[in-house]
Amino acid sequence: MDKENAKFVLQSFRPDGADTQDLDLAEALQLATEDRELGEWLVRERAFDAEFAEALARVDLPEGLRESVLLAMVQGGGDYPRIDMAEEGKWITEFAGIEVPDGLRERVLTAMEQSAKVHKPNFGWKRFGIPLAAAAGIALAFVAMLDKTDVSVQVATNDQRVQVEAVAAGFVRTFESPIFSLDKMSGDMPKLVSYLRAKSLPCGKGYLPPGLKSCKGLGCRELVIDGIKGSLICFDDKDGTIHLVIFRKADIEGKLPRISNPEIKQSGDWARASWEKDDYVFTMMSLRDKSKFEGFF
Secondary structure, eight states: OOHHHHHHHTOOOTTTTTTTHHHHOOOOOHHHOOOOOHHHHHHHHHHHHHHHHHHHHHHOOOOTHHHHHHHHHTTTTTTOOOOOOOHHHHHHHHHTTTOTTTTTHHHHHHHHHHHHHHHOOOHHHHHHHHOOOHHHHHHHEEEEEEEEHOOOSSSSSOOOOOOOHHHHHHHHHHSSSTTTTOOEEEEHHHHHHHHHHTTTTTOOOOOOOOOGGTTTTEEEEEETTTTTEEEEEEETTEEEEEEEEEEEEEGGGSOOOOOSSSSEEEHHHHEEEEEEEEEEEEEEEEESGGGGGGGGG
C-alpha cells in the first residue's frame, strides 16, 4: 500500500474505533505511524473534520424546517425549479466529450469495496462528527435555504487565524487518534523546552500556572491545527494527565483574559482553561471537572 492508497482508506476511518478490525485500515494506520508526513496529514484531516462537525453542531435549526421540507416533497414540485430539457441536452453533450482519466475504474471499484466494509454507526453525528462530504452538503443546504442565518462559528479565517474552540477541538481529535504519540519523552522541563525551541515552536517563556509548576513533565510534541503549528506539553498530575497547548497570539483569533483570571469551561468530559500572556495563548485541558482547575491558578 502506497501513501495515496493509505490516504484514501484513512479518509473513511471512524473515530469510535469501529473499523479497527479492518485489515486495509490496519495496514494504512501502520504506514501512518512509519511515515511522518502521512501521520501529520491524518492528524490534520481528523482535526479539520472535528472543527467542521463542531461548527455544524452549534448551528440552530430553524423552527419548522423539517415540516417545511416534508411539505415541499408532498406537494411534488411547488417552487422547485423546472428542468430545462434544452439545457440538459447541452450538459449531456458536454459530458459526453469528457475523457475518462486513467485508473478511474480501479479507484471506483476500490471505493465500492471500502464502502461495503463500512457498517452504519449507531451514534449521533453531533457527538462524533459526520463525513466531510455530508457535512459540506448540509452546510450548502443551510446557505441555500436561509437568507439571514447568524452563524458565529468560523471554521477557518482568511488570515489563517484560528479560534480557541478550534484549538481545543483539534487537540482532542489529535489526542484520540490511534496514532497519537509524543515526539519527546522526558520529565525534565528544560529538555522539553529546548526540544520545542529547536523546532521553532512556541514555548510560552515558562508562563505556567502556579499549580502546574509542581507537576512532573511527561513529554511534548508539535501540534498542528488548521495548518498552524503550536506546541503540546503533557504533565503528570495526581488526578490525571494535564495537556498544555501553546500557540503564538498572532495565530489565534479573539482576546482572552490574563493568567490571573483565566477562562475556564467544561466541554463534555474535558475541562479547559484558556488565557494569554504577552505573545502567547495557552489552553490547558484535562479529563476532569472544571472546578478542579481553579486551584491551579
